[in-house]
Amino acid sequence: MSSTAPARLHTRAVLVIILVSYFMILLDNSIIFTALPRIHSAMHYSDTGLAWVQDAYTLVFGGLLLLGARAGDLLGRRRVFIVGLAVFAVASLLVGLSPAGWSLIAARGLQGIGAAIVAPSSLSLLTASFPAGPARARAVALYGATAGIGSSLGLVVGGALADWVSWRAGFFLNVPIGIAMIVLAPRYLPETTTKRGRFDLTGAICATVGVGAIVYGIIHAADASWTSPTTLASLAVGLGLVVALAHFERGAAQPIMPLRLFVSRERVGAYLGRFLYLAAMIGFFYFGTQYLQGVLGFSAFRAGVAFFPMTVVNFAVAMAIPRLTARLGLGIPLATGVAATLIGMWWLAQVGVTSSYWSAVAAPMLFIGAGQGLAFAPMTSAGISGVDADDAGAASGLVNTFHQLGMALGLGVLVTTSANSGSHLTSAAAVLTARVDTALSAGSVLLALCLIVTVALVVVPGVSVRRPGLTSLDRTQPIPTDGPALATAANK
Template identity: 35%
Template sequence: MTTAPPVASRATLRYLTLGLLCSVQMMLNLDDTVVNVALPTIQRHLHMSKTDLTWIINAYLLLFGGFLLIGGRTADLFGGKRVFLIGVTVFGLSSLATGLAQDSAMLIASRAGQGIGGAFASPAALSIVAGLFAEPRERSRALGIWAGLGGLAATLGVVLSGVITEYAGWRWCFLINVPVAILALVLVHRLLPDNRPPRTDIRLDGLSAALITGAIAALDLGLIDSGHSAGLATAARITLGLILLAAFLLRAGRSRAPMIPLSFFRDRDRAVANTANVLFCSAILSMLFFLTLYLQQVLHFSPLRTGVAWLPFCALVIAGFATAAGLVPRVGVRPILVAAMASGAVGMLLLARIPATASYPDLLPGMLTAGFGMGLGFVSITIAAVGETHADITGLASGFVTTTQQLGGALGLGVLTTVAIHHRTTRLAAGASPTEALSQGFQLTYLVSAGILTLAALLVAVGITATAGAARPDPVPVA
């Protein structure tokens, strides 16, 4: 007869598993940004057109964002471990194919495969984390670690991209994923038993899956393209996305056993947290993009120096998520989220005052303040959206919060790029130099971002309940 492992051993095992799952999530988030600095090198080596080059990023983002809700719901129905292992396998094989790609078609197709694998692995991993830590205070701490490291990875991608491209070659931006994926597959299979049988009361409706995947992909593509052209094609994609989304909701309302129950969307804290997530990511993730351009196009930093310039920002992101992970279980989500939005808004206002003649030290106050807010925000939003969710829908909640993050980033880049380009064109016509016009375009985007974050702070202050994120009884299942 076997005896149960000691409590200390079980706790150690849980945190080892948490660390492993966080490492995989960091790998997935790194692939959002690690390729950015390497794009010019890839273009030269594979003789790619500029249009094909954009699809190295878009193929990953569109498939990742489009399949997240399906991946999350699949984890709820068939078990987080099963879906995680499948997702990581697809991601690892696709990463190998991407690193070995010999032409643009192979590279773009394998990037799409990475996106699909990540869309199943990411929500499944987060649902495992939520299941491992059932006690509310421990769960908040675990989700805080998860969200903080995930947010940090997105910024570290810029740092690592320059280093890897310069010293190892662009292919290793993707090949480095392969040993991580193999290690994750071996250890998760050994460390994490999954005794829960697949659910039979809910099915994966193929039409619903197609509708929601098509809706999110069309919206993402329309929002991404809106930053470059606001023509009929962009409007058609966004309209198509909204029509498909409406059709999905209509089918869910009429189904006896919907793939995603409409009651999922009625939870107040979850709804406000995800709405705030769209606003928060539209501002913060766009700032990362515009500030990277500023460093390279205005201050003329090399790719490697640009990556190193983000290290202080990363340090404040770590400080922010450590602060949030420690405070949320004690004071709840609402005050930390308001502080996150306020810190981000102040950082944007500081950046909006930076002229074209500024030096790198002039950027640091705004970068560091926004970085601290980013750390606070990703942690508290994740806890609000997932932390008090019943085990039956943790995968769905995990997929949904990542989906709103993706949509927010696409929305911010689409709208704010249009703002920056229009203002730059106006300033050039008024006689400003190219550098001054570019800087003033960036300044305006930071001002708009500060307004967005202020709106998000007001939404959170009014909409999130005071007890959200603090210890309270386990919620009832949705479906």
């Protein structure tokens, strides 16, 4: 056996551990969608209460991402990665065992803590394990492919398990996977160097609790009213904490969210655009799977498979992005991608009780998939452009934070907006269709705002100039963390 064989085996083991761990998080994040109707029935949630099954996860995940990345810097990525896996595995077990709706939501929040620790640590460990060049490019390409496959496969796996076993089975699946990765990680993963510093707990608490209070106020308005004392108090507390966050970060010695990152119009446009884009897209998955099962009569498994038109086109377009940006720059694909998603979302918002899957759902999914493939990579590049090496991690973290918080806040807005739609109708299918139409129409408005923001702040100022962020994978460049952007970066 050659002397390089053990090293090759070692790097393969590192890659497997990181990819499987990341796959587990992505699988869990999408497995919930096709299981939602079963969870709704089993846990006796209200329509607005069901939203917290997803929002509890995305809120905590997004709110603690920057703190999770900071923890890896100070304590060592491998150590933090293992702790995150343990938290995620335990939380998954608690989700599967949840006897009541409140305990399920609490366990989903705990899963968000684990995911916020594992996700940034996995990226750092990947770059620490593979030197800049072809080896790292291949590793990142596989990481990106895992993102796309995990998200899509989660819809199918979640549906299959919900149909054939139980909606709880998908969460139990994480436990043996998590245990296996915890056992293997100390043996194969390298430990990164630690830094001296402090945690910005004040910033993390203000961000998470502040946005959580705003989301709670929005969702509560659907059950009560916008003038309810609880609604007004929640919104006031949330907005107050967000203002406090900006104040504390201005004076923090080691801020979790450096305010200097917001001086660039381009980056601000990328953050706001991503927030609005994901606020709309969460409605596509959340309401789309309910329409497929509750109106068209698809099984949970078939509903998962029904998203494949979007997935296939998304992946194909993402792979073609390097050639497109080489010819057109980044601005045109970004604007075209958001516009294509808007067309698909508006088309999908016209579904009716008797609509055909192929013409009313699958066809607009092609536009949505193409739009995602075109928009994500340029949006990611704009969010990390022009930052110093010291701020690279924080900039990448903000991209992901706005991603997750956009999903959480967007779902709250869409659920509240559609809550009373169709209340005059007698057919359950007609009521659900009315809610889906209203939610996706509201999602179209969010995408229209996203198009305005990205064109005004990102495209017009000159993003069409080719950027090195998508062509370099050395350690001085922040690595994009969404699937299409990763795949694009690795193949360019």
